Amino acid sequence: MEIFLGAFTTEWEQRKAAFLHDLTLGGRSQPEEERRRRGGAVPPARPADNAKISGFQSRAGGRRGLDTVHRRADRPMRARFAGLASGSQPAVVKVASFGGGSRVGAMINYVSRNGAVVVENERGDQLAGRETLSSIGGEWDHLFKNRAESRDxxxxxxxxxxxxxxxxxxxxxxxxxxxxxxxxxxxxxxxxxxxxxxxxxxxxxxxxxxxxxxxxxxxxxxxxxxxxxxxxxxxxxxxxxxxxxxxxxxxxxxxxxxxxxxxxxxxxxxxxxxxxxxxxxxxxxxxxxxxxxxxxxxHSRKPRDVMHLILSARAGTDTAAFQNAARDFLGEQFTGHRYVFSMHDAGSDPKAEATGGKRPHVHVHAIIAMRSDAGGRVETSIPAFRQWRLVMAEKARAHGITMEMTDRRDRASAPAYLKNQVRPVNMIGRTRHEGTSAAADRRYEAKRADFPSRAATARSQAYEHRAHEEWRETKSDMDRGAQHDFIRSQMVRLEEPSVAAERRTMASGETTDPSSQSRTYLVKLAELVFEGDNMRHMTRPEFEAYEKRVETALFQAEKIMPPQERKDFEEIAQAAREHVNVRREIVEPIEERSTAKDPDQLSHGPGSNTPHDDKQRWDAAVARHGLAATDEANTVLLDIERTREAIERVTAERPDDVRALQKELCTHISKAAELAISGNAIVREVAEIDQDLKAVLQALERDRQKILQQKTTTRAHSTEAATTGRGTPHGEQVRMPVDGFETETEGASKDTAAKREAGDTTKSEPVKQHGSRLEEIQRDANQQNGRDQDERER
Structure with missing residues (x-):
């Protein structure tokens, strides 16, 4: 029978048809595939066969595994780095688990939410319902060895x-x-x-x-x-x-x-x-x-008849495009294998958020038979995982999703934690975990905080050195701006060995002043915090680069901070992270701001003319932010609207009652602003169009920023005093802020009191108040570093 490949509309359908047609013609007999899989010599049948089949070299030098496509060459480093600097997301392809043939039914039920979510198989058939899905195990049974797990x-x-x-x-x-x-x-x-x-x-x-x-x-x-x-x-x-x-x-x-x-x-x-x-x-x-x-x-072993694979993308990724990319990836990478896959996203997942469903990011679950109809097995080595990420990124870009394959050594990323090393501490989306042991918890926190982690082997260190040079070349090829800041932060991560060398020098007893280094990083941290004043003018990639620079500065300062000063440093670090978290929800992508305003307003928002509109907006808000946050925001914002309506009604009838209502309105607005400060994204979105709420929210944020700036500057003063053996200028005694209120220095208390008696209660702007002092600290740090360098050279 002749097959016309032009009758198939997609590439993966053509590949499958060609593969099955080749089997029917005897081009790939079952014994030949078995000999090839086991490493035996197979005489070349036809050039076409050799073009379609490629094996992989095993550690013993023989051929093992079977792949239906040629292994691609890596995308050039500079192209990948340029894409990441421009905002591309990394390709995430990970193996969740393996299972025996007896587990295939349970695994398919999980990804299909017990039949409520439609799954698609390798032939493109749409399957739904528990009865239909229960028949898959019988269709795949001939591919399972049904090997018993070892008795350990x-x-x-x-x-x-x-x-x-x-x-x-x-x-x-x-x-x-x-x-x-x-x-x-x-x-x-x-x-x-x-x-x-x-x-x-x-x-x-x-x-x-x-x-x-x-x-x-x-x-x-x-x-x-x-x-x-x-x-x-x-x-x-x-x-x-x-x-x-x-x-x-x-x-x-x-x-x-x-x-x-x-x-x-x-x-x-x-x-x-x-x-x-x-x-x-x-x-x-x-x-x-x-x-x-x-x-x-x-030497424990379990049967590996099926594999649970997860492909994921950032929240906000086009679900239809990502599903098409995942379909093409599975069709190309696992040609000849039986598999099913399903899409999960926050809007369509029937599983409740409180029980681990409705994850904020879009992802695809795939259950794949490890053994193909031709007898080959899926290779699960590190090079194979790299190949999967490479192909997934290619397919995503083909469907309009900016995505790049990433290597842990590209950014000196921390190693991943295993599923048995963490346990969820909340079930809402299962987004927060803790380690099962002290070591596992450190590994989890390092990964979540994206701490730099350098490679240990000589080969990987050489790779990281090449990556550092490619980042440098990429920076020279791109215009200045947010992309430069992002690339600079990646280069800093790959320059960590110099900091480690300084720590080893300190441990060996050579002259190196850790306080001078800590002052340098504190000044850098202060500059980063001041940079946040322009946060409303940043795009999403710019903010992400800013956030990473803050974390890098904190990480570097913590590594060389003397033990006796660590407690004060932790306060500064906590304040800095709170500052970043408060501003996280303020920054929205330019595309969202240009397309529509308030996509999921509640019943109080503009444009809410009908109960149907209100219901749609409520459902959309719950889907994006959760029921608790939506209900909390709706309550306080409705109080504001009711109070404003009451003010309009009584202004003409009972003017004397307006003042009491205005005080009540101020109370409700303050409560809403505090709710936004605590992380409620809905109130923040409403604040963008509500000028009264926006003004109060900005005032609260400025107060928090002032406290953070004073903590950072005070910490730098204290570090310099401990290093030089002298107090702060003019005999001032610096005290840290207590309970969120600013305290005065002892030397300036008289001047402040005199100003208050004269009625002058104006507060100086934090940047003007501390800018000259930070410059002085920076100069001292540079001079001290120069002296340290001279001593080391002598």
Whole structure:
């Protein structure tokens, strides 16, 4: 049968048709594909076959895996960096999990929201409803190996009978005797156990948890056959009078092992030891034993018949375009594989926000069979993941979405955290988490805060050096402005080794003044805060670059801040981050401001003429901001509108009542402004057209900014005084602001009091008040750095 590729409208449909047609003609026989997958030599059949099939080199030097397209060359660094500087979003393609064939139904139910969301398969068929989706597992069953997961951890019990009894023995002696017996039976396997002496003195019982694999690779199956093997070893030992061994259960992985060892510790009230005689008295020690020591011994494996893949984009991305890009990506990258995918976004996700649905960003879930109809398997190596991001970015750009493939080394980004390293602390969108341990929490915070993290290997360090040079060249090719600021921040991230070298120099005892470095970063931070005065004139990319520069300055200052000054620095850092968070919702993309005003006003807003319009705006606001924030904003804004209407009514009839209503209106406006300051985006949007609310909101923001500026300047004064051994100019004693109110310096209190007596209550502008002082600190810092450099050179 001849296939006309022109009959198919999309590229991925043409590729699939050509692939299936090739199979029907015998171009790729099943045995040939199996030999190719296993690494055997396959004589070239036709040039066309070689053009369509390309394998990947394994670590052992043979061919492994099967891909249906050639691996693309990377997009040039400079092109990618220019795109990122212009506001392109990174391509996010990640594997959420793997599962066996028995899990495919549950995984499809999850991505389809139990049949409520339409899913699409590799043939382009739209599937909906639980009954229709339940048939997918049967269609894919021939692709599954249905391999059982490994048995890694075994529970065992030993009943020991000895003529000498155990009632008179000390606890240590009893544990030593029990450990000896267990080692005879299990060999060199790791285990934890507890001993209970019988009341009649006839012997004792051992309860334990053991790793089923020994150092030589032999794995016990934790069944009757394995129990007979262990029993035979114990019977053959002359020192064991009578002992009955049996397995009580088994499981897979460290999670199972951690649960069982902790249960053993809890049952025996902390009287548990391991094969080395170390005691475990609490759940933490039990968890550390399994997670840190047993993990590498398990060689755990689970079936990988299906893969759960997630493709995501920023909030606000065109959903239809992203869905088309995802369709093209899956069709090209997984040709010949069975898969289904579905789109989730905040507007169409039927799952409630309170239970983890309606995520703010748009994303696609794909369930993919790891084995294709031709016998090849999906490769899940680091180069393959890079290839996926590259193809996803290409498809997104083809559909009008600015997206680039990114490498962690391009920006010295922190490593990703694993799903078992964090747990959600709120279910609303599941956007906030905390680490499961101190180390995991540090890793999570580093990733979320986007702290720089340099590579450790020589090869990756060379890559980062090349990336730094490409950022520099990209900067020279682009016009000045926000793009320059963004590129400069990326170059700073890649220059972190110089700061690390300074810290090593300090630790070695050479002359380097950390206070001078901290002053430099504090001055830089103050300059960044003052830069925020023009925040309303920034576009979204400009604001994001500004935010990253603030975080970089905080990170650099924290690394070299002396321990005795860290507490004060944390106050400055918190104030700086609050400043950024307050202004985050102010900055809106220019495109949004030029297209429409107040896209989701509530019932009080202009243009709300009918109940239908009000309902639509309410639903849109809830979808974007959540029910709680929408209801809170609606309440306070309605109070403002009702009070204004009352003022209009009584102005002509009862003029004396107007003043009381105006005071009430001021109270409501102040309450709304405070709500906006706390992060309510709806009130901020209304403030853009409500001049009274806008004026109060700007006044509150200026007050907060003044406090932040005074904290930063005061901290710089204190650091300089500690370094030089002298007080501030004119004998002033600087005090930090308390409870949000500005305090005066001791030397200036008399002048201020005199001004207040004379009726002069004018406050000086913070920039004018502290600008000269910051310049003086900067000069001192430069001079001190010059002296430090001279001393190092000598």
């Amino acid at each position: 951890i075994g529970l065992f019990k030993i009943s020991v009978t000895e003529s000498g009894g155990a009632s008179g023995r000390a606890d240590d002696t009893l544990f030593d005797r029990a450990r000896e017996i267990v080692k005879h039976g299990l060999g060199d396997r790791s285990f934890a156990f507890a001993v209970t002496a019988r009341a009649d003195g006839s012997g004792f019982d051992i309860d334990g948890v053991a790793v089923l694999r020994n150092s030589g690779g032999e794995r016990l199956t934790a069944d009757d056959k394995a129990a007979a093997i262990v029993q035979g070893r114990m019977d053959a030992t002359e020192s064991i009078e009578s002992a009955a061994f049996r397995f009580a259960g088994h499981g897979n992985g460290t999670d199972y092992g951690t649960t069982q060892v902790r249960a053993l510790v809890a049952m025996h009230r902390g009287s548990v030891q391991d094969e080395k005689g170390r005691a475990m008295t609490d759940a933490k020690q039990a968890g550390d034993l399994v997670q840190l020591e047993w993990r590498d011994q398990l």
